[in-house]
Amino acid sequence: MGELVRFGVSMESGLLQQFDELIAKRHYVNRSEALRDLVRAAIVENQWEHGTARTVGVVCLVYNHQTGDVGHKLTHIQHESEVQVVSSMHVHLDHHNCLETIVLRGKPPEIRQVADQLISLRGVKLGKLVMGSTGQGL
Amino acid sequence: MGELVRFGVSMESGLLQQFDELIAKRHYVNRSEALRDLVRAAIVENQWEHGTARTVGVVCLVYNHQTGDVGHKLTHIQHESEVQVVSSMHVHLDHHNCLETIVLRGKPPEIRQVADQLISLRGVKLGKLVMGSTGQGL
Amino acid sequence: MGELVRFGVSMESGLLQQFDELIAKRHYVNRSEALRDLVRAAIVENQWEHGTARTVGVVCLVYNHQTGDVGHKLTHIQHESEVQVVSSMHVHLDHHNCLETIVLRGKPPEIRQVADQLISLRGVKLGKLVMGSTGQGL
Amino acid sequence: MGELVRFGVSMESGLLQQFDELIAKRHYVNRSEALRDLVRAAIVENQWEHGTARTVGVVCLVYNHQTGDVGHKLTHIQHESEVQVVSSMHVHLDHHNCLETIVLRGKPPEIRQVADQLISLRGVKLGKLVMGSTGQGL
Numbered sequence: 001m002g003e004l005v006r007f008g009v010s011m012e013s014g015l016l017q018q019f020d021e022l023i024a025k026r027h028y029v030n031r032s033e034a035l036r037d038l039v040r041a042a043i044v045e046n047q048w049e050h051g052t053a054r055t056v057g058v059v060c061l062v063y064n065h066q067t068g069d070v071g072h073k074l075t076h077i078q079h080e081s082e083v084q085v086v087s088s089m090h091v092h093l094d095h096h097n098c099l100e101t102i103v104l105r106g107k108p109p110e111i112r113q114v115a116d117q118l119i120s121l122r123g124v125k126l127g128k129l130v131m132g133s134t135g136q137g138l
Numbered sequence: 139m140g141e142l143v144r145f146g147v148s149m150e151s152g153l154l155q156q157f158d159e160l161i162a163k164r165h166y167v168n169r170s171e172a173l174r175d176l177v178r179a180a181i182v183e184n185q186w187e188h189g190t191a192r193t194v195g196v197v198c199l200v201y202n203h204q205t206g207d208v209g210h211k212l213t214h215i216q217h218e219s220e221v222q223v224v225s226s227m228h229v230h231l232d233h234h235n236c237l238e239t240i241v242l243r244g245k246p247p248e249i250r251q252v253a254d255q256l257i258s259l260r261g262v263k264l265g266k267l268v269m270g271s272t273g274q275g276l
Numbered sequence: 277m278g279e280l281v282r283f284g285v286s287m288e289s290g291l292l293q294q295f296d297e298l299i300a301k302r303h304y305v306n307r308s309e310a311l312r313d314l315v316r317a318a319i320v321e322n323q324w325e326h327g328t329a330r331t332v333g334v335v336c337l338v339y340n341h342q343t344g345d346v347g348h349k350l351t352h353i354q355h356e357s358e359v360q361v362v363s364s365m366h367v368h369l370d371h372h373n374c375l376e377t378i379v380l381r382g383k384p385p386e387i388r389q390v391a392d393q394l395i396s397l398r399g400v401k402l403g404k405l406v407m408g409s410t411g412q413g414l
Numbered sequence: 415m416g417e418l419v420r421f422g423v424s425m426e427s428g429l430l431q432q433f434d435e436l437i438a439k440r441h442y443v444n445r446s447e448a449l450r451d452l453v454r455a456a457i458v459e460n461q462w463e464h465g466t467a468r469t470v471g472v473v474c475l476v477y478n479h480q481t482g483d484v485g486h487k488l489t490h491i492q493h494e495s496e497v498q499v500v501s502s503m504h505v506h507l508d509h510h511n512c513l514e515t516i517v518l519r520g521k522p523p524e525i526r527q528v529a530d531q532l533i534s535l536r537g538v539k540l541g542k543l544v545m546g547s548t549g550q551g552l
Contacts, residue, residue, distance in 0.1 A: 002151035010170045013140035019177045027534045032148045038176040039157045060472045062549045089503035097549030101515040103505050120441045125552040135476045135511030138539040165396045196336045200411045227365035235411030239377040258303045263414045273338045273373030276401040278427035286446045289416035295453045308424045314452040315433045
C-alpha cells in the first residue's frame, strides 16, 4: 500500500460538525479512518461496476436443508463452478433452517453467475451477493 | 454552512492513487469536493435511517395513463397526503407511458407511506423513492 | 403489452400470509398487482445491469445555487450531453438550496456518465441516479 | 411453513415473456420459485426496515491483519457484544489480507451497532452488513 501520505481537505464548518457526530456514533477513531473507509467503498463499488478485474464475492444463503436435495445441489454447483470457491461456513439456525456464507474468487460477472445458480435453487429462501474485494491496493 | 475549515487527512499512497483515478473519471475538480460528496451522502443516509427530522424525498413513477383512472388517483393521493407535496413534473415517454417525479417534504416514515400508496397503484409499472435532503447543514 | 394471461403459483401458507400482510400495508389492491411490481422491478434491474438497450434515467440533485456558477454549468452539461435530456424540474427548497430532477434517455453507461458530470459539480451537495424505464414491455 | 397453497396470478403476456427470459437466465426451475424468492426478499427487507423482531445478520469484513491489533479488537468486540455472535469464518486472501464473515443474531438496530463497531476499526478496509433472516416463516 506504500507510505502514508498527508494532504489537506477543506470542508464547511457545519458539514464537518455533522460528520464528526456521525463518525463518533459509528465508533471511528478519527476523521482519516472514516474518510478512508468511504473512499475504499467507492473504489470497490467502481471495480464491481466495471467487472474486468478478479475480485472476491461472498454469497450468503438461508435455506431449508430438508427441501429436496438442496444441500447436494449447493455442493455440486460449487464444485462444478469455474470461479474459485475458496471456503464456506455453515450455521444451523434451527431444526430446518441453515445459513451458509460462501467466498468466491473470480471476475464480477463470473461470480454473479455462480451466485445466481446458488440463489435460484429450490429450498434456498434468501440469497445475497456481497461485492467484496481482495484488499489489494486498498 | 459557516466558514471553510481545512484539516489534514492521511492515506496510503496506493489508495490515494486509486482515489485520484476514480475522481478524475467522475469529473471532480479536486479531492476535497469528492470527499465532501462522500461525507454528505453518508450523512443523508444516516438521516433517513433515523427518520425523525423533516427532509425531502423524490418519488419517480413510470405508469400507463390509460390504465384505469391512475392519473386521478395519483392526484387524489397527493392532495389528501399529510406530507407536503411540493411539486411534480410529468413527462410523456410515448403514447401510453408517462414518467412523473414528485417532490415531497416530511419525516421519512411519512414520505415512505405516501410513496408506497403511489407506487402500489394499478397502472404504475415502476416506482422508486429517492431519499433526498433539504440541503440544510450540508 | 398484449392480453392478460393467468397462471397458477404455489406458495407455502405461512409465506403467503406474510405476503398478504405486507401488500395490505403497502396498499396493493391484490396479489397480482404486487407480484407484477416485484417482477417489473427485477426486469428493470437486469436491464440496467446489462446496459445495452436505450432506457430512461432520472438524476435528482440538491445544490446551492449561490456556489460558483453551478446553475450555468448544470445547463451547459445538459445541452452538450450526447444523451437526450427530456425535461427537468426545479424546486426552491429555501433561500440557498434547490432540488432538480432531470429526465435522461440513452443507454445506461451514457446516462451514468452524464449523471457523474452533474453530481460531481461544486455546489451540488447530493446527487442520485434513479434507474428508470421507458415502460415499454412492462 | 404449512401446506402449499395454489392461487392464480394475472400478468400481461409481454411482461410474462420478459419474466420467463429472466428466470431462465437466473436458472430458476419454474415461475413459482422465482416469485417466492421475490416475495421473501420483500418480506425480509420490510422486517429490517421495522427492526423490532429478532433476526440474523452477516457482517463481511476485509482487513489487514498486520494493522495494529485489529485481530484482537475484532475478537474483543464480538465477545463483549450484547447480540449473539453465532459463528465466524476466516479466509486468508493473501499474505496481508483476510476476509471474515460473522453471523450475528439480535434485533436489527443491535446488529447494526455491532457491525458499525467492527467496520470502523483501523485495519478493516471494507465492511458490509447483509440483512439476513432466521428463515422462520419464509
